[in-house]
Amino acid sequence: MHTLSPPLARLRERAAEIANTVLAADADEVDREGRWPARGMRALAEAGLMGLHIPEHLGGDGQGLLALAVVTEELGRCCSSTGMCFGMHSVAAKVIAAKATPYHEERFLRPIAAGRHITSLSLSEPGTGVHFFLPRAKFTRDGEEVVLEGQKSFVTSGGHADSYVISAVPPGSELDPGTFTCFAVEAGAPGLEWLQDWHGFGMRGNSSRGLRLDRARIPHANLLGSEGDQIWYVFEVVAPYFIIAMSAVYLGIAQAALDLTVAHLKERSHAHTGETLSGVPVLSHQVAEMWTAIQRTRQLVHHAARLCDAGAPDASLSLFAAKADVADMVGTVTQQAMMLSGGRGYGQNSAVARLLRDGQAAHVMAPSTQLLKTWLGRSVLDLPLL
């Protein structure tokens, strides 16, 4: 197994400290009340973790995908919703940083690194669903401004972030992935209309909301990259960062499920034996299976992150496999945790129940398991992805 570099180990330690204190203390309430985790996000910002992917000369850590995997897993372990909000922030921050102009650096990247600006990702739309790379929202240029029209769905941190990375296409090219274009849209832009709250089965604190772009006006300078080269963002930035961030949240959920199971088996004893459940062989076998499943998937996620960070040409295959695998794994492990935790786990608001609900988002969120397996299979078969 690889060990982490000293800077990465320090980042993980910092993330774990906040996760174990602030995030863990709020997780139950965040879930029960469907409340955006403001205190946790503030604590992460104050600890200097929001600039993970911002270049060092702008005050960030200049880290890549492995750091995202390691840090986000710690957060997901203690509060899935906060892990998700942090993950979306990090992906969006990386999209802004990827081809930043001096204006983007001052307006977005320095404030993000200083913990004064939270951003998020707004790609999905009701019309194209899981095909996040096919926006139908339109942009038209009007002098030094751009006008955005359309509707977005499931925007994490919706209404709470300071900016949103929003995708759109020029009119008439809705189904051409090559015209995918991203803009950094500030929260106060005229014409942004938040739709009503969405109440999820799990991930209840991440405040996913729909957003109507009602002729929203933003400076043309907020265009990220140049028009026409932007499918590059989908596969070089959005997909890798999104896949690793989400995989890490689900790894954290699975690890938390194992930790709760171990604690329960060590603590729960039966009156007729006077012994704890940890000594029952069949239960220890199941714990062994859970541990192995998590470890195997974590290695695949870290392997994919390392390949991408190194710019390996076939890294995308491991990436697709990693998120599809983590989705299967987290479902199995949280179910095992529920089984081994007995009536305590099955209680309505138990921590295991929350983890089981949160983990189910893994299959649904883009790129969904079906899409990833399609892409992986087509890559192995030497077929074009789309």
Ligand SMILES: Cc1cc2nc3c(=O)[nH]c(=O)nc-3n(C[C@H](O)[C@H](O)[C@H](O)COP(=O)(O)OP(=O)(O)OC[C@H]3O[C@@H](n4cnc5c(N)ncnc54)[C@H](O)[C@@H]3O)c2cc1C
């Ligand atoms: C908690 C949560 C947070 C989210 N946060 C964000 C966010 O911050 N930003 C953002 O942009 N989006 C976000 N999303 C949206 C998410 O990434 C997906 O786009 C969304 O969940 C898809 O839902 P849908 O109902 O439109 O799925 P549909 O498109 O209706 O798909 C339904 C099912 O059919 C499958 N399917 C559809 N088409 C195909 C196909 N051609 N081949 C194989 N299978 C197919 C899908 O895999 C899925 O299982 C979030 C979603 C959730 C649940």
